[in-house]
Amino acid sequence: MKRLMLFIPLVVFFGMGVLFWVGLGQEDKSVLPSPLIGKPFPQFILNTVESGESLNHLPQEAVLVNVWATWCPTCKAEHEFLNALAQQGVKIVGINYKDDDFKARQWLKAYGNPYLFNIADPDGQLGLELGVYGAPETFLVDSQGIIRGKHVGDLNARVWEKLQPQFEALK
Amino acid sequence: MTEWYGMVPEFGQLALIFALLVSVLQVVIPLLGVRNSQDWLMAYARPLASAQAVFLLISLAILTYCFVVDDFSVAYVAKNSNTALPTPFKVSAVWGAHEGSLLLWVTLLGCWGLAVSLFSRSLPLDMVARVLSIMGMVSVGFILFTLETSNPFERSLPSVPSEGADLNPLLQDFGLIVHPPTLYMGYVGLSVAFAFALAALMGGRLDAAWARWSRPWTTAAWIFLTVGIALGSWWAYYELGWGGWWFWDPVENASLMPWLVATALLHSLAVTEKRGLFKSWTVLLAIFAFSLSLLGTFLVRSGVLTSVHAFASDPERGIFILALLGICVGGSLLLYALKAPTVASVGRYEWVSRESFMLLNNLLLVVAAFAILLGTLYPLVIDFFGMGKISVGASWFNTMFVPLSVLLALIIGPGALSRWKADELKRIGGQTVAAAIISLLLAFAVPLLHGGDMNWQVFLGIAVALWLITVTLTDVWKKCRGQLSRIPSLGLSFQGMVLAHIGVAITIIGVAMVANYSEEKAARMAPGDIETLGAYQFEFVQAGHIEGPNFVSDAARFRVTKDGKEISLLTPEKRRYNARGQIMTEAAIDVSLFRDVYISMGEPLDNGAWGMRLQVKPFMRWVWLGAIFMSLGGALAMADKRYRRRKTLQEANA
Numbered sequence: 001m002k003r004l005m006l007f008i009p010l011v012v013f014f015g016m017g018v019l020f021w022v023g024l025g026q027e028d029k030s031v032l033p034s035p036l037i038g039k040p041f042p043q044f045i046l047n048t049v050e051s052g053e054s055l056n057h058l059p060q061e062a063v064l065v066n067v068w069a070t071w072c073p074t075c076k077a078e079h080e081f082l083n084a085l086a087q088q089g090v091k092i093v094g095i096n097y098k099d100d101d102f103k104a105r106q107w108l109k110a111y112g113n114p115y116l117f118n119i120a121d122p123d124g125q126l127g128l129e130l131g132v133y134g135a136p137e138t139f140l141v142d143s144q145g146i147i148r149g150k151h152v153g154d155l156n157a158r159v160w161e162k163l164q165p166q167f168e169a170l171k
Numbered sequence: 172m173t174e175w176y177g178m179v180p181e182f183g184q185l186a187l188i189f190a191l192l193v194s195v196l197q198v199v200i201p202l203l204g205v206r207n208s209q210d211w212l213m214a215y216a217r218p219l220a221s222a223q224a225v226f227l228l229i230s231l232a233i234l235t236y237c238f239v240v241d242d243f244s245v246a247y248v249a250k251n252s253n254t255a256l257p258t259p260f261k262v263s264a265v266w267g268a269h270e271g272s273l274l275l276w277v278t279l280l281g282c283w284g285l286a287v288s289l290f291s292r293s294l295p296l297d298m299v300a301r302v303l304s305i306m307g308m309v310s311v312g313f314i315l316f317t318l319e320t321s322n323p324f325e326r327s328l329p330s331v332p333s334e335g336a337d338l339n340p341l342l343q344d345f346g347l348i349v350h351p352p353t354l355y356m357g358y359v360g361l362s363v364a365f366a367f368a369l370a371a372l373m374g375g376r377l378d379a380a381w382a383r384w385s386r387p388w389t390t391a392a393w394i395f396l397t398v399g400i401a402l403g404s405w406w407a408y409y410e411l412g413w414g415g416w417w418f419w420d421p422v423e424n425a426s427l428m429p430w431l432v433a434t435a436l437l438h439s440l441a442v443t444e445k446r447g448l449f450k451s452w453t454v455l456l457a458i459f460a461f462s463l464s465l466l467g468t469f470l471v472r473s474g475v476l477t478s479v480h481a482f483a484s485d486p487e488r489g490i491f492i493l494a495l496l497g498i499c500v501g502g503s504l505l506l507y508a509l510k511a512p513t514v515a516s517v518g519r520y521e522w523v524s525r526e527s528f529m530l531l532n533n534l535l536l537v538v539a540a541f542a543i544l545l546g547t548l549y550p551l552v553i554d555f556f557g558m559g560k561i562s563v564g565a566s567w568f569n570t571m572f573v574p575l576s577v578l579l580a581l582i583i584g585p586g587a588l589s590r591w592k593a594d595e596l597k598r599i600g601g602q603t604v605a606a607a608i609i610s611l612l613l614a615f616a617v618p619l620l621h622g623g624d625m626n627w628q629v630f631l632g633i634a635v636a637l638w639l640i641t642v643t644l645t646d647v648w649k650k651c652r653g654q655l656s657r658i659p660s661l662g663l664s665f666q667g668m669v670l671a672h673i674g675v676a677i678t679i680i681g682v683a684m685v686a687n688y689s690e691e692k693a694a695r696m697a698p699g700d701i702e703t704l705g706a707y708q709f710e711f712v713q714a715g716h717i718e719g720p721n722f723v724s725d726a727a728r729f730r731v732t733k734d735g736k737e738i739s740l741l742t743p744e745k746r747r748y749n750a751r752g753q754i755m756t757e758a759a760i761d762v763s764l765f766r767d768v769y770i771s772m773g774e775p776l777d778n779g780a781w782g783m784r785l786q787v788k789p790f791m792r793w794v795w796l797g798a799i800f801m802s803l804g805g806a807l808a809m810a811d812k813r814y815r816r817r818k819t820l821q822e823a824n825a
Contacts (some may be wrong), residue, residue, distance in 0.1 A: 006511050009455065011503040013462075016548070017501070020469070020493050023551050071750065074336070104656075128774075 041065070041145045042129040048102045049096050051119035053148075058145055059116060062170035063091045065139040066115070066129060069099040070107045072135040078154035079111050085160070086114035094118035097127045097135050108111070138163075142170040180245050183233030184324040187274075190226035190281065190386040191314040192558035193219055197284075197307035201300035207483040217288035223310060224285035227278040228759070233275060234267050234323055243335050246327040247271060253337035253750050255721035264338040269472060270323035270427030272351060276468070277313045277367075279352070279359045286389070287363060291415045291457050294384055301370035302326030302363075309362050312495045320488045327335070337721065337750030340677045346406030346639050347491060351707045358464035360392025361433060361457075368457035369503055372510045377454065382444035386455070387814045388441060394805040400426050401798035409758055414691070414769050414786045416794060419568040424547045433714030435536035446591060448518050449526075451511045452533070458507060461650045462500040463540070469496050470547070492568045521593035536578045539546025543570035580635040580679055583672050586651070602649065610637035621789075622688060631685025636676040643672050667808030676802025682792025693773065696781035698727075705787050707768060712740075713781060722746045727781060731761060732769055739769065743783075745772045767791040 015107035045056045058065070066082060068075040086092055094115035096104045101120050108118070121127055130139065140163065149166055151159060189275045204212025236249075238261045239428035243249040251264045251271070266272040284306045291299045316321075341347075362566040367385040371377045403426065408416040419422065436456040443453045469492045519525035546567050584606070586597050618626040647669055651657035658666070694702045698713045703709070713728040724746040741759035748755065758771040766789045773782030 006508040009458075010501065010508050013500055013504055017493065017497055018550060020496075021547070057204075 025121070027066075036131060036139075036147045037149065040127065041139075041147055044119070044126045044129075046119050046121060046126060046135070049094070049101050049108075049120045052101075055117070055119060058141060059091065059094060060145070061091060061143045062118070063093050063141050065090055065093045065095060065141055067095045067097045067132050067135050067137045067139075069097045069135050070103045071099065072138065074154050075136045076111070078136050079114070081154075081156055081160070082114040085155070090117055091153045095126060096120050096122075097132065098122065098124040112138055126164070140167055140170060177761075178606050179233055180237055180242065180324045180326065182811075183230045183237070183320075184322065186230040186233065186473060187314065187324075190223050190230065190277075191311065191318065193223045193226060194307045194310040194314060197223060198311060200306075200319050201304045205297050205300050205304075207254065210296060213296045217291075218298045219305070220281075220284040220288040221466060223307070224278075224281035227274075227314075230272055231278045233393040234271060235441040237263055237324075238262065238265055241335065242518025243333070244326050245323070245333040246325045247323040249327060249332045249335045251336070253335040253721060255749070256338055256343070257720055259348060260338055260343050263342070266351050267338050267342045267347070270321040272355075273313070273317050273321050273472075274323050275352060276355050276359060277278040277310060277317060279355050280310055280313065280362060281362055282305060283360055283427060284310070287366075291384075295558060297374065298370055298381075302366045305366040305369050307366065308360055309366075309499065315492050316488075316495060320491050324744075330607070335750075337448040337748065339359050339755050340722070340746065340748040340753050340755045342707075343748075344406065344410050345403060346410060350399060350402040350406055353402055353790045357392050357394075357396025357399045357433075358426075358429065360388070360395055361461040362391065362427060363388040364457045365461035365503070367577070368454045369506060372454060372506055375510070377443075377446055380446050382453065383814065385439050385700060386437070386444060389433065389436055389457075389807045390805050390809045393437055394802045394809075396426070396430045396433060397572045397798050397802045397805065400430055401795045405795055408791075409760055411756075414758070414771070414784075414788065416685075416690075416791070419546070419565045421547050421586050422467070422471050424543050424568075425470050428543050428547075429460050429463040429467065429541075431536045432456060432463055432750065434461050435451070435533045435540075438529050438532050438536075442526055442716070446518055446520070447795055448520070448525060449530075449533075454507060454511065456533070457498070458503045459537075459540075462496075462503075462749070463495050463544075465499060469493065503747060506643065523594045523596050523599070525589040525591045525594070526585060528582055528589055531582055532579065535575050535582075537580075539572060542575070543568065556620070566819050576679070577635050580639050580675065581674065584639050584646070587643060587672060588646035602645055603742075606638060606641035606645050610641050612636055613637050618645045621684075626687055627686045629683050632679055635681070636679040639676040639679070640673055643676075644670055663807045663811040664813075667804040667806070667811070669800045669804070670807060674797040674802075674804060676797070677793050677800055678797025682791045682793075684790035685788050685794065688789045694785065695776055695780050696776055696783045697778060700765070700780075702783075704785050707738070707787060709770065709785050711781075713785070714781075716745060719746065721750065722748045722755075723783075725772070725775070727770075727772055727783070729759070729770055731770075741768070741770050743770045743772045745775075764792055765790060 009087070028074050039122065041058060043056070045054060048055055063110065064085075068078070082092060092115050094117070097120050099120075099122065101122070108115075119126065126130075130137075136154055138151045138155055139147050140151075149163065150171055151163060153159075156161075175178050197216065199220065201213050201216035204210065223326055234245075236242075237245045237248050239258060241248070241254050241261075243252075246547060247268070247270045251267045252261055256264065264271075264725070284303060287302060287306070288299070291302075291704065294302075366387055367388065368383065371381045371385075371508045400423075403423065404416045407418065408414065436453065439449050439453040439456055442449045469489070470490055472492060585603060588602060590597055614630050614637055617633045618624070618629040622629070647658065647661075651666070653733055690705045692702065692704045694700075696702060696709075698711050698714050701708055701710045708731070710730040710732070711727060712730050715726050715728065717726045718722045724744040726742050726744045729741045729743070731741060739761040741761055743759040744757040746755045746757055747753070756771050756773075758769055760770075761768040766787055769786040769788060771784045775781055
């Protein structure tokens with residue numbers, strides 16, 4: 001009996017191991033539960049980067065809202081993938097976060113423009129309301145303008161594999 | 172034509188590969204020697220361990236060099252540094268992210284191996300061979316992990332970025348230069364105690380000598396862990412900008428759990444050394460302590476739990492560490508289950524005795540560690556059963572941890588003055604009556620004098636802390652029989668213990684005071700505005716800009732006065748780091764022994780006004796001062812002469 005007791009730590013550890021194993025298989029943890037999920041996209045009146053016209057709503061369809069900036073190296077790494085997504089017909093709205101319109105236009109000319117349009121957020125006001133803490137970040141917004149998901153960090157094939165079903169479901 | 176210096180990063184990688192090969196030899200050769208009783212094979216353990224450490228140090232030095240010279244062809248450097256980054260931060264950026272910090276981790280492991288091979292003259296050769304072989308196994312696992320999934324020397328050729336992405340601004344700070352290496356020293360140092368325990372299990376010699384060898388190593392690791400945790404807490408306090416110093420974040424818990432178990436291990440080792448008891452339990456604690464530090468590594472790096480500290484997570488890495496964890500912990504627990512019965516403890520003790528107190532101490536510490544483990548893993552369990560995502564708040568940890576600490580603080584004093592084998596409650600009671608009365612009276616007085624009304628939490632905290640101090644001092648008084656000149660002759664171990672226990676009391680006082688008497692105010696302030704908080708006036712004198720090497724900031728100049736007298740000029744900042752555009756709050760703090768005045772800038776409002784957060788935190792420093800006392804106590808205990816006796820042991824084993 002006492003002999004068997006000695007195996008208890010091993011058994012408990014084994015149980016924890018299984019738990020971790022399953023935990024690892026779970027979806028990407030960088031899909032942080034954001035308090036904004038399920039809430040409407042914050043209101044804004046801002047200009048577009050492309051034409052400077054004033055804008056106060058998102059298109060009424062499921063879109064990705066991608067927060068980016070020219071000062072952000074990861075955004076550059078991400079850009080190619082966004083171009084590919086746009087070609088597949090994914091609708092992406094950009095928020096040019098704490099950036100310069102001129103630089104942003106040059107960037108879009110140089111690397112291609114995957115965005116329907118870009119909202120200029122030079123003071124980071126909209127970013128603040130969205131709880132952005134670093135670019136790039138991407139929000140999944142449905143046709144009613146409700147935020148359904150959020151990803152922190154760059155979008156890439158691995159991340160998209162997980163986000164795509166969620167995004168398709170919004171359509 | 173390639174210049175040789177263009178290949179420096181490859182040399183780093185090569186050194187790492189050599190370290191791996193050497194550590195494989197370090198596992199195999201000494202064990203073969205033990206198995207066939209060949210001294211000359213066992214004797215390879217020391218030089219191999221030293222060689223491994225040297226190769227790892229070379230590798231780490233080369234990575235540091237790549238950072239200092241801005242070699243952005245190395246992907247890890249490009250991701251975590253920038254030409255504008257000041258050089259000290261370029262050095263600390265080496266361990267600013269996953270790959271480099273892992274290299275630091277294995278290098279420190281190698282250094283502990285080196286230390287064991289240098290300071291193990293008094294040990295029998297087969298013991299050294301086993302210990303170093305086991306440490307070699309851990310090295311093999313983690314160097315493989317580094318090379319396989321997280322190579323810091325990976326190049327981004329041929330398109331070399333002209334500028335790096337910069338180090339996360341949160342980490343651009345003195346606290347972060349020192350905090351991770353110290354903490355890792357602690358984590359990794361526990362591998363020595365672990366290796367000693369396993370070696371003793373394998374050899375079937377769990378005796379007083381083993382406990383004596385193991386003790387100073389455990390203490391050393393424990394000191395690093397103590398300092399590392401305190402540094403982390405201090406860093407969070409001034410760098411995160413909201414004045415909190417402990418968040419029960421999974422990563423903090425990951426460091427606290429091994430600390431609690433290592434503390435239990437220290438005490439249990441004392442019993443094993445002095446009385447030959449608790450052997451099997453001590454071995455288990457040594458395994459637990461290192462397992463928990465591995466678990467911490469796993470939790471931080473696998474992305475299993477979300478945390479503010481989380482490294483870029485990658486499921487592939489997670490699986491690798493999980494496998495390592497499984498082999499290391501599972502293997503040692505299996506060895507324990509199979510071999511532990513062979514080492515029965517002999518000797519008896521009464522209900523009232525120092526052994527009982529130590530047992531109680533161990534129980535409380537382990538239960539506390541277990542409660543934290545439960546709280547940390549609970550979200551994972553809930554997720555596992557598909558009941559949604561939750562996070563366990565600080566309240567769970569506080570309700571578990573506070574009562575356990577109070578109980579622990581109550582028994583520390585009497586435990587230290589009790590006798591081995593058998594004691595009488597009457598004797599212990601007689602010695603501590605005065606202490607009890609004094610601490611109760613003072614504990615009543617403190618909240619009444621400081622806060623003006625009765626606060627039972629403060630009362631409780633102060634009462635147990637004063638009880639701990641007064642009982643400890645009573646013990647010193649009795650042991651030196653009323654003559655303070657005898658204190659030096661009481662022995663370093665004893666003095667160290669006294670210092671460490673008083674350190675615990677100091678921390679408790681700090682926690683009780685700062686948790687209950689902190690004052691805080693969030694105010695809208697424009698230049699010229701004055702706000703009052705407690706006895707202090709905060710005048711917003713001036714707003715301005717500061718240009719740093721790689722950031723620009725909005726700054727506010729504050730004059731803090733008390734009773735019309737100027738206390739200090741404080742300049743909190745809101746920094747924007749150029750490379751990533753990240754915004755950081757730099758709090759300004761006026762520090763003194765009995766209170767901290769803390770100002771941090773919030774958001775800019777209209778008309779040049781800012782949201783300001785003003786705080787007065789009494790006894791804040793005591794929380795960390797206690798940790799300093801504890802680690803000094805540990806250092807004294809380590810310096811005790813009896814760990815440095817050489818000849819006698821060798822003769823005994825001849």
